[in-house]
Amino acid sequence: MKKTWLLLGAVLCTSTAEAQTVRLDADQVSGALNEASLLVDLRDNADAVPQDFVAAARADYRRLLTALYAAGYYSGTVSITIDGVQAASIEPLSAPDPINDIVITVNAGPLFAFGDLSIAPLPPQAILPEDFTTGQPARSERIRTAVDAGLTSWRDQGFAKARVTGERIIARHQANALDVDVTLDPGPRLRFGGLSVSGNRVVSDDRIREIAGLPQGAVYSPAEVARAAQRLRRTGTFDSAALTEAEEIGPDNTLQINAQIAESKPRRIGFGLELASIEGVTVSSFWLHRNLLGGAERLRIDAEIAGIEGETGGTDYALRGNFTRPATFGPDTELFIRGEIAREDEPDYLIDKISTEIGFTRILSDDLTVEAGVGLLTAREESDLGTREYTLLTLPLQATLDRRDVPTDASAGYYADISTTPFVSVDGDVTGARIFTDARGYLTFGETRPVTFAARAQLGSLVGAGVSDAPADFLFYSGGGGTVRGQPYKSLGIERVIGGDTVTTGGTSFTGAQLEARFAVTGNIALVGFYDIGHIGDTAVPLEDGDWHAGAGVGLRYNTGIGPIRLDLGTQASGDNAGENLQVYIGIGQAF
Numbered sequence: 276m277k278k279t280w281l282l283l284g285a286v287l288c289t290s291t292a293e294a295q296t297v298r299l300d301a302d303q304v305s306g307a308l309n310e311a312s313l314l315v316d317l318r319d320n321a322d323a324v325p326q327d328f329v330a331a332a333r334a335d336y337r338r339l340l341t342a343l344y345a346a347g348y349y350s351g352t353v354s355i356t357i358d359g360v361q362a363a364s365i366e367p368l369s370a371p372d373p374i375n376d377i378v379i380t381v382n383a384g385p386l387f388a389f390g391d392l393s394i395a396p397l398p399p400q401a402i403l404p405e406d407f408t409t410g411q412p413a414r415s416e417r418i419r420t421a422v423d424a425g426l427t428s429w430r431d432q433g434f435a436k437a438r439v440t441g442e443r444i445i446a447r448h449q450a451n452a453l454d455v456d457v458t459l460d461p462g463p464r465l466r467f468g469g470l471s472v473s474g475n476r477v478v479s480d481d482r483i484r485e486i487a488g489l490p491q492g493a494v495y496s497p498a499e500v501a502r503a504a505q506r507l508r509r510t511g512t513f514d515s516a517a518l519t520e521a522e523e524i525g526p527d528n529t530l531q532i533n534a535q536i537a538e539s540k541p542r543r544i545g546f547g548l549e550l551a552s553i554e555g556v557t558v559s560s561f562w563l564h565r566n567l568l569g570g571a572e573r574l575r576i577d578a579e580i581a582g583i584e585g586e587t588g589g590t591d592y593a594l595r596g597n598f599t600r601p602a603t604f605g606p607d608t609e610l611f612i613r614g615e616i617a618r619e620d621e622p623d624y625l626i627d628k629i630s631t632e633i634g635f636t637r638i639l640s641d642d643l644t645v646e647a648g649v650g651l652l653t654a655r656e657e658s659d660l661g662t663r664e665y666t667l668l669t670l671p672l673q674a675t676l677d678r679r680d681v682p683t684d685a686s687a688g689y690y691a692d693i694s695t696t697p698f699v700s701v702d703g704d705v706t707g708a709r710i711f712t713d714a715r716g717y718l719t720f721g722e723t724r725p726v727t728f729a730a731r732a733q734l735g736s737l738v739g740a741g742v743s744d745a746p747a748d749f750l751f752y753s754g755g756g757g758t759v760r761g762q763p764y765k766s767l768g769i770e771r772v773i774g775g776d777t778v779t780t781g782g783t784s785f786t787g788a789q790l791e792a793r794f795a796v797t798g799n800i801a802l803v804g805f806y807d808i809g810h811i812g813d814t815a816v817p818l819e820d821g822d823w824h825a826g827a828g829v830g831l832r833y834n835t836g837i838g839p840i841r842l843d844l845g846t847q848a849s850g851d852n853a854g855e856n857l858q859v860y861i862g863i864g865q866a867f
Contacts, residue, residue, distance in 0.1 A: 304346050304383055311335075311342035314355075314377060325370035328377060332362035335379065343383055347412040349446040349453060350384035387413040390452035394425045396459060401428035413453035418444070422457055433494040434461040435520060435530050465495040468521075468529035470503075474536040478512060482570040483534060486510060487518075488606025495530055503606075505641065507534070510601045512571040514539045541566045551756055552859040553764045555585020572600045582620065587764045589620025599636075609636040611648070622765060623779050624747040628654035632671060646673040652698075652746070659778035660743050665705070667698045667746070679717065683838040683864045686719040686727045698740075698749075707740030709749045715867055727793040731867045733758075735785035738815045742771075742780050750781025753809030753824065756860050758787050760807050761826025761845030763858070767811050769821065782821055784812035789867060793832065801839070803830035805866070806848065825849040826858075830866075838864045 309315050313331035317323045332355045343351040355362040356378050358371055365371075389411050394403065406412075407421040422439060429437035441458035470489050472480040487503040500518050507516035514537040521531040547559040559579040567574045574596070581591040595615045603610040614631045634648020650669035656662070673694040679685035690713075697708040712734045719727045735751050742750065755764035768779045787809040794802045805828055812821035828845030843860040847853045860866075 304343070304348070304381075307342045307346055308339055308381055311338045312379065313338065314379065325372045325374050326367045328374055329357065329362060329365050329367045329370040332357060332377065333365075333367070336363060339379070339381060341415075343381070344415040346383075347386050347388075347414045348383040349387045349413070350448050350451075352382045352384075354378075354380040354382075356380075385451045387446060387451050387453045389413045389417075389455065390447060390450065391454040391456070393455065394421055394457045394459065396461070397425050398428050398432050398461075400432070401425055418455055418457075422459075425457075425459055427497075429459065429461040430495075430497050433464040433466075433496065435465045435495045435497075436462040436524060438462070463524065463528045465524065465528050465530040467491050467493055467495055467499070468525045468531040471521075471531055471533045472536060473533070474538075476538050477541070477566055477569055478536070478538060478571050479569065482602070483507065483536065486571060486602040486606060487534065488602065489532060500532060503532075506601070506606050507536070509638075510565075510571045511573060512539060512565045513537060539565055547863070549863075550859070550861040551585070551764075552857070553586050554582060554755055555587065556583040557581040558583065567598070570600065571602075572598065574598050585764075587620075588622040589625070591617070591619050591621075593617040603635070607638045609638070610634075611636060611646075619748060621747075623752075623768065623781070624656060624658035626654050626656045626746070626748055628652060632669070634671065642678050643676050644674070646671070646675075654746060656747055658747055658780070659776070660773065660780065665746070666701045667705070668701065670697045672696070679715075684834070685715075685717045685729070685865070686725070687717050689717065690715040696749075705740055705744045707745055707749075708738050709735070709745075710738065711735045724795045726795070727791075729789075729791040729793065729865070729867065731787075731789040733785065733787040734817055736815045736817060737783040742769075742783065745783075747781065750783065751785035751811055752781050753785065753787065753811050755858075756843075756862075756866070758785075758807070759809040759824060759826045760789075760805065760843055760860060760866070761828050761847055761858050762807075762809075762824050763856075767809060767822065767824050769811060769813050782811035782813055783815050784817040784819070784821070786810040786812070786817045786823075791866065799834040801832040801834075803832060803843070804828075805830065805843065805845070807845075823849070828858075830860075832865070835863075841866060 312335050314328065314335055317327060317331050335355055336353050339353045340351065357365060358375050389407065389409050392407065392409060401424070403421045403424050404417065407417050426437045438460055439457060440460040443456040445454045447454065467489055469491060470484050470487060472483050475483060486506055488506055489503045490499060504516055504518045507513055517535045519533050521533060525531055541564055543563040545561050549557040557579065559577065561575055561577045563573065563575045565573055577595040579593045582588070583590055593615060596613065598612040600610040612633050616629050619626045630650060630652040632648045632650035634646060636644055636646045638644050648671050650671055652669055653666040655664045671694070673692070675692045677690050679688040679690050693712045695708055695710045699706045715729070715731045717727060717729050719725050737745055737749055752765035752768050753759050754762035754766035769782045770777055770779050789805065789807045791803055791805045796802055806825065808823060808825040810818055810821060810823040812819055814820050825848040826845045827848040828843055830841065830843035832839040832841055841860070841862045841864065843866065845858045845860070846856060
């Protein structure tokens with residue numbers, strides 16, 4: 276049975292004559308036809324003149340037929356009349372003025388199915404789409420997708436110049452079937468030639484080649500080209516890095532790759548501000564050089580003052596430096612040198628320390644990195660346990676898996692980080708290791724006003740060294756932002772009796788969990804409810820001994836271009852003082 280669609284729900288008029296109503300029959304194809312029609316786009320354009328309508332109508336014949344083919348209809352007809360005259364016979368400069376009626380009538384005809392199909396030759400590993408099989412609706416996009424899949428299969432095997440050399444597509448109207456016969460020419464199997472670099476101003480061609488790590492002489496692979504481009508971008512030295520293939524095949528079946536580089540401005544500064552009712556004000560700033568030595572090396576200097584007007588013991592100061600050099604001992608290995616000078620004035624201890632580390636970060640994949648180094652830490656510490664000075668050799672190890680959709684405002688995916696720092700004093704009297712794990716997960720439901728559920732779990736353990744031997748900042752406390760919101764900063768530790776006096780120290784294990792529900796109110800505003808819990812233990816085994824506390828509250832998020840502004844209001848959710856005090860936390864980015 277034939278079906279007719281009249282696309283325009285109202286006649287387009289340019290005179291005061293009464294408009295004639297045109298009926299629109301709804302069908303699954305009518306939406307695609309309306310989207311394809313230029314006349315439909317002009318319908319509400321008050322500035323359009325008669326010549327615009329005639330030109331759009333003449334173009335719509337092909338556009339509407341293409342939309343029918345895309346839907347699998349190959350025997351359709353299109354009629355477009357302007358005041359009863361076919362638009363194809365009207366020259367744009369001879370457009371009637373005024374235009375009273377424009378009517379589009381589409382007879383789609385029957386739906387065609389795929390008949391005899393052939394895309395050849397194909398490599399053995401090639402897999403064509405499941406919907407490109409005999410009997411399936413013969414939508415034209417499926418043909419393009421299947422041909423692209425065949426070409427991609429050849430390219431993945433090193434045949435970079437695979438192309439279509441012939442195509443024969445026949446619509447058999449009596450059978451309502453579409454036969455497809457496409458011939459591919461894979462061409463020769465190619466190997467990577469050189470990497471040609473352009474657009475760089477300071478970073479040398481050789482360093483760009485080292486960072487890209489394109490395996491010259493190896494069999495061509497589009498995945499290798501993508502990885503090389505990603506290596507260049509992740510340095511942070513370049514605003515853009517685009518890799519393209521040469522048009523012509525080089526000597527001995529090699530293919531040159533061209534890198535078009537745009538370097539970023541070398542220097543950058545930034546500032547940060549956080550406020551919490553107990554922790555007080557934290558002010559931070561940084562200075563960054565993206566290309567310190569001309570080889571995409573980065574140097575970042577951070578300065579921070581924390582605990583200003585807070586109730587956390589005193590004011591903390593820190594000056595940190597971080598130097599990184601990409602492509603050291605391979606394109607996916609980065610050298611780092613870090614240093615820190617800091618004072619930590621906490622409720623239970625005061626530490627002045629200097630530390631330095633050198634090591635390597637290995638990027639195993641886009642979302643998995645591992646890190647290893649050696650370090651030296653020297654410090655002077657005052658606490659209820661006494662005053663002491665020590666120097667430790669450290670071996671920091673870390674692995675991070677990050678599969679969040681947006682790291683600063685995640686709504687899907689997960690994150691896991693595990694770090695361990697074995698240490699030994701220079702005199703050999705103290706040995707131990709600090710282990711810490713942080714895991715996070717995110718799920719979002721709904722589209723118009725989505726709700727995101729976020730969960731975080733933390734585990735920490737200090738093994739080998741006793742409380743009196745380990746650095747005080749290697750021990751664990753709970754309370755405040757980062758552990759249990761609503762509880763005072765580092766309010767949960769371990770009480771000990773020393774020399775007849777009761778003192779509080781950190782514990783040798785920590786277990787924590789944070790739960791959040793984030794409700795989108797508008798595109799930029801969200802309400803948050805949270806519940807946090809923390810446990811400090813007196814042994815290296817989490818949850819074996821010790822005490823726990825909890826906090827709960829509500830928050831507000833306002834999304835900005837650099838991440839959401841965060842406001843959280845929390846109170847104690849355990850103990851005799853539950854609900855008595857209110858803690859305020861303000862910062863940028865989600866709590867986790």
